Amino acid sequence: MRFNIQSKLLLSHLSAVSKVVNSKNKLSILDNFLFNLEGDKLVITGSDQETTLTTNVQVQNPEGSGKFAANVKKLLDLLKQLPDLALTFDVNDENLEINITYLHGKFNFIGVNGNEFPVKAASEEEPKHLTLPCKTVVEGIQQTIFAVGVEEMRPVMMGIFWDIKPDEIVFVASDTHKLVRYRKLNIQTGHELSFILPTKPAAILSSILEKKDGDVNITVDSKSATFETADYTLTCRFVNGRYPNYNSVIPTTNQYNVSIDRVQLLNALRRVSVFTSSSGLVKLEMRPDEVLMSTQDIDYSTSAEERIVCDYNGVEMAIGFNDENIIDVLNNIDAENISVQLIDPTRAGLFLPVEQKENEELLVLLMPMML
Structure with a gap:
């Protein structure tokens, strides 16, 4: 497997995906990025089991296809020290030896089998689909995330509550000392549903979408949601539990x-x-x-x-x-x-x-x- 890519382009995508990865993971495979080469498209994935972020980037001169995983910290530390130049990745499909060469040097280390990376189980229920402007999602998160609770004894308060109605969306967050309610009116969703989005994926989603124009496609089932743009896909599990009746305390x-x-x-x-x-x-x-x-x-x-x-x-x-x-x-x-x-x-x-x-x-x- 072989491909070429610019170092700064790769770094920008890896930096975004790395926000999902925890500093300490129960599964050692989650200390790695998953790379999947499909034609001239390189799909990069990071996960902490609860949240998974995937991005895709175009590469040059691809040869072969397949998966491999490489250490998050090692790759980021390397790319941060390089100027913007062309890199050549050469991965041995048998022993997963990774050779990275550039104009004046090269790096060599051993990767991990990409098939060990956890994959989300397919949902048996029929999901709901909706499309929202990126700006709407970003504003809803940024207006409320400061009030999210941090006490693990109250897990339902450790996220942003999305109360989606056919003609409006209400974003709510509270730490029991303060509560913020942000209503986005006159927006057609076509659905009536609600869920609690955890703080970590909410912050990551906001950082991705605030640089985007256009819409984000959202797929929701009873346990998780997937947010998809042209080059990023974020999947996260909801906080389990019933959110309090926020209107009753106002x-x-x-x-x-x-x-x-x-x-x-x-x-x-x-x-x-x-x-x-x-x-x-x-x-x-x-x-x-x-x-x-x-x-x-x-x-x-x-x-x-x-x-x-x-x-x-x-x-x-x-x-x-x-x-x-x-x-x-x-x-x-x-x-x-x-x-x-x-x-x-x-x-x-x-x-x-x-x-x-x-x-x-x-x-x-x-x-x-x-x-």
Whole structure:
């Protein structure tokens, strides 16, 4: 088996596929890339058993066909040190000896039998197919992934919930302290289904699709989904479990509304949070036309406060939030001005843009802290 390929082209595809591969694997074969030469197309696969990413790249002067596997770290370390030049891969089909030659040198090492690489079992059920714009999928993931839970005791929260309806898609994520709901309206899916996409494949999918125009083809069964573009195919298993009823925890009768400049509020919170205690409590006092933010650490006799103007005509109210959580929320709302909707200091606050983008609806819920 023999083929030629440019080093930088190969590196770009291997770097993308390597994001799937874990640093430590239960199966030693998963420490490798799987290469499958089919005519002038080289198919490269990486997997951690739960998620599999495949890409294809065109090669020159192919001879023969077949599979072989090569170590992920070894190949990446090698290619990162090479300038952009032509490489010739020559693989001995019998002993899997791999020779890589280029203008001024060569490398030699032993590969692994590609037939040892795990293959996904075919689904016996009839899958559902839908096509979505790449931009829609990327926005849904990027607007919600920051709120995904990390506690293994709550596995259903460790992913993004996709609630697909015939004329809209709702992306939801929560770590129980904050919840984000992003609705993409006026989009025809032709299906009604839902699943929980784990954080790792969601991040990989977003990094691939944000560089793409056009659509992504999605195939969904009861246990997994496959996302396919012209040169990448990502297959991943869902998080098992039933996602909580997210709409039931979102207040619908908020009495008080604060309109405020997002960047001013974010920068002020960053400054006063320097002096928070270990609990991270920051106190927000809503007053007519201003918000007073304050923090203190009694153990070290430090405190800070800052006030900024806002549009608020309700009763004076004080509410506490965790500094990291509220800064995280404000960092991930792409709007000049935001609306903070409140009921009382013991109930969750809602953060949303004053002006929503066309055919979009973004809402972030943040639980308060006791003052």
